Amino acid sequence: MNMADPAFSKAEQVINELMGLHPKGFDLSLTRIRRLLELLGNPQDRLPPVIHVAGTNGKGSVTAFCRALLEAQGLSVHVHTSPHLVRWHERYRIGVKGGAGQLVEDTVFADALRRVAIANGGQQITVFEILTAVTFLLFSEQPADVAIIEVGLGGRFDATNVIETPAVSVIMPISLDHQPYLGDRVELIAAEKAGIMKRGQPVVIGQQEYDSAREVLVTTAERLGCPLAVFGQDFGAHEEFGRLVYQDEFGLMDLPLPRLPGRHQYGNAAAAIRAVKAAGFEVTAAMAEKAMNSVEWPGRLQRLTEGNLIAFAPSGAEIWVDGGHNPGAGEVIAEAMAGFEERQSRPLYLITGMINTKDPVGYFRAFADIAQDVFTVPIRGTDAALDPVALAHAAFEAGLVAAPMESVAEALQEIAERIDPDAAPPRILIGGSLYLVGNVLADNGTPPK
Template sequence: MTTSSLATAEIEALLGRHPKGFDLSLERIRRLLTVLGDPHLRLPPTIHVAGTNGKGSVTAFSRAILEADGRAVHTHTSPHLVHWHERYRLADPSGGGSQLVSDAVLAKAVRQAAAANDDQPITVFEILTAVTFMLFAEYPADIALVEVGLGGRFDATNVIETPAVSVITAISLDHQSFLGDRVELIAAEKGGIIKPGVPVVIGQQAEQVALDVLTSIADRVGAPISVYGQDFFAYEEHGRMVYQDDLGLLDLPLPRLPGRHQLTNAATAIAALRQSPFAPSDAAIEAGMTKVDWSGRMQRMTSGPLIDIVPEGAEIWLDGGHNPGAGVAIAETLADMEERVSRPLFLIVGMINTKEPVGFFSAFAGMARRVFTVPIGMSESGIDPDELADAAIEAGLDAEPCDSVEEAIHLISANWQAIVAPRFVICGSLYLVGEVLGQTGLAPR
């Protein structure tokens, strides 16, 4: 699949006809789905996942565990990193895992959805969500994992009337212009996916007010609730992950995805699956910890043109986290790495203008030697590197703008000589991470 694929051409044509950005509503998607024969009512049992941070990782853990248990799993995630096809992973009905949708199948589905819409007012995300339901209804699977795009209450995926389980991961400030400028307002939007009588699993919340809002919604609609830190737990002990809930204790390998926050994401996935119609075996849960894969989240690069230009022994990590909560998670992961191998840390950061950069940068005060800010070529909404450097300085970091990731690496390599090779972290935007992965031939498969 390349950027010149048939499906990409169809989607780019839609982007030219329909307004960009978000317009949260369920009226347009419901109208389109009615024309398409209501495929959202013919899905396999579905786990619906919302949250500010961690929803993609929880979905990835869930898929890894279910597939290790021999289940056929459809998976919808967004946004994509390199190719639109990444949003749609279709099950192998024989239990042989899953694959990104083929170009021909995706192109056909996009054409069909666009024709059914007949140029009525709609957003491209809504058309692509209709495509999700079309594909997931047409191709057989045991279970579907559906990640929310933005918010929850008015997100196009929230036409799912009765999921098997609802999941809400960590909530923090993000997309304030659409969801509200206080955590409790954002929690209320995310909590919109909670359905009457449907179990809801709540991941670790940094702020009690978010948990209070979600608990109140669940109580009001009569949804059984399971909360991280109250009903299920996870912690590291002797190089292993210990998970515990009312069903007992599991002694598991540490998750393949690095970072303390991934223990809580893994635990949230386990808790959700143990309440689903397909509760996995202990052996499948253990296998899922070691097989899980989620590109662009504390992903270490080991090959490619960027590796060729860094000092010998240096590390390059990628993470698409882009809000204050994600900044804290990345900083904690780097602090743990520092305890094992101390290296000079340099951040190479690009962000888009819907984010709050000072809050993101604040997590790295006292850790990063210097921040190099770069433009984002894949988005028209990128923050100018000079402005972004000013935000880093406001957060207490040394910073300077650059024209590209490559220029930043060359500057660091030339001007910051150290006995220990440096650690580079390219972060701040999934768009930036997608650019790097695309340019280095490491697109998700």
């Protein structure tokens, strides 16, 4: 029996029971979560200082950078992220004094789930709201120096938005995603994300692609009297001679480039440094250097160098996985792939799976000029997966050559058969969905730790 398999997890069993009782998905409201938290004694009011993070893209990366910066100074850091890739436990990282936080222990997680479910008493609620209540319960009962809490969806009515006085609210890049819930214009989405700002509490606004989104965020922060730091105005970062130069009103730091690949990570690192400072913590150049070298964020431009799936790929292939799933994410991932191409020329193949709430044509357009072929695959673990044939049509509409496959392993074998053995080994990007990345990491035997 493989105890790493969530099928044998006590917590997973409880979650499966709850899934059978309560609706899946999101029902954006704070009424139910507030009622439940009241029954639990309002644990959200007994947290260490909170860094609250929202945004369409970059939330997870800036959370990872914040964690690395804080742990670099020996602080204990609780971290809540969503969704998970392989195991539900990934959503809850419990702070450890003087070291890296650890994923929540299964028995502790299962006990918290049961206590929250008992407190709820069978009343109407979503499983996500129960899981969010578990976050506050776990983080309030185990001491830590700081908690980083990532928004699940939107901001204003997200279940995490019951934190009254965050140490800092961070808003990362905003683009179109979850339109049925958040609106079909970036200004509307920005207004929803801005809902995590609290009157008089510090706000950090990360790099924004759209001026209209930035204006909504700045206007909201100013209206609420929030101390404000805006990327490109009050702080920023750029590459210079193979180094990352960070600058804000406090001075300049010359740092190594982040361990996380892609130029988009420079802005994410900068936002994290400024956010940690805004939350009242020191950031020295030595701490930041340690953080740039140690930061980890599984499933986001993560390179697979070992595991079960490698055997199906062409010899010498460079294999990357990334869960980015909207046009904005497609653009930054494609830019990263193009950057790799500049350093070492290899043909690029995509293996893609997506769910039906996304914009696959918009995602694929970012790769139209750089990808050789696309292989579309099914996704396990969701009822919303796009049929590979329909997804291949979307890729074709975006100007790419595409073919549906039955699995990632079959797609890797197909690439191995197609390549020229005398040419450079290919670069393969597996992505389009965090669900797919979770499937791949599980099948590969390399789940997040």
